[in-house]
Amino acid sequence: MTSFDHHRRPLVVGIGGTTRAASSTERALGLALRGAEAAGATTRLFGSTFLHSLPHYAPEHTERTDEQLELIEAVRHADALIIATPGYHGGVSGLVKNALDTLEELRADDRPYLDGRAVGCIVTAYGWQAAGSVLTSLRSIVHALRGWPTPFGAGINTLETRFDSVDTCSDAKVVDQLATVGQQAAQFALAFATHRTPNLPAQAQSSNSAAVARDTQPTRLLYAI
């Protein structure tokens, strides 16, 4: 496990949006990232334009595009993530899922996939049914990638809630919910960093069995599940 630099702010990476220019999904994600910033994080957003530039992930190819490498590197260095997807036909959209498929490239990392990182989950849909069921699907994907879904996830019914600009949302409760998702992702990153072993001298490490246990890598599995 990599040691955490306790002097820097945690990085929260946001992934999400749809191909629509005024995507409510991306705007919701932006509000959640602000909540993470308010809780002490720095943030980076991979929105719909970027996600659209990613080719379909093809595991059999060894070459990756600059955009694929940019996403992979950002997630590799992230301390927490927030993922926002629309509900499309009862599931996560292809645009967002393709970005998550691309994270297969993190399989052999010291921290495989999303290991050790909190992941805030946001779903927009035209109704409560898909908002709830797709939130569950997204959390299952995060579990498969070894991430820690935050306790609070946001399901937003966009028939009732409008995001008229990047700064505005018609429902103050939804703004609070999105801020909570961002806050929990950032707080987990800060708390997790506190519990990671700092660069202690070897002698101090060996006298601390809990620290030794934390630094012991489990046998690496080829796939997350």
Ligand SMILES: Cc1cc2nc3c(=O)[nH]c(=O)nc-3n(C[C@H](O)[C@H](O)[C@H](O)COP(=O)(O)O)c2cc1C
């Ligand atoms: C291809 C497609 C499939 C959709 N499927 C569902 C669905 O199964 N259930 C639902 O409630 N909404 C569905 N919707 C509506 C979207 O979830 C909703 O418009 C969402 O808020 C889109 O966010 P956006 O404003 O970011 O584009 C679908 C929309 C599209 C374009």
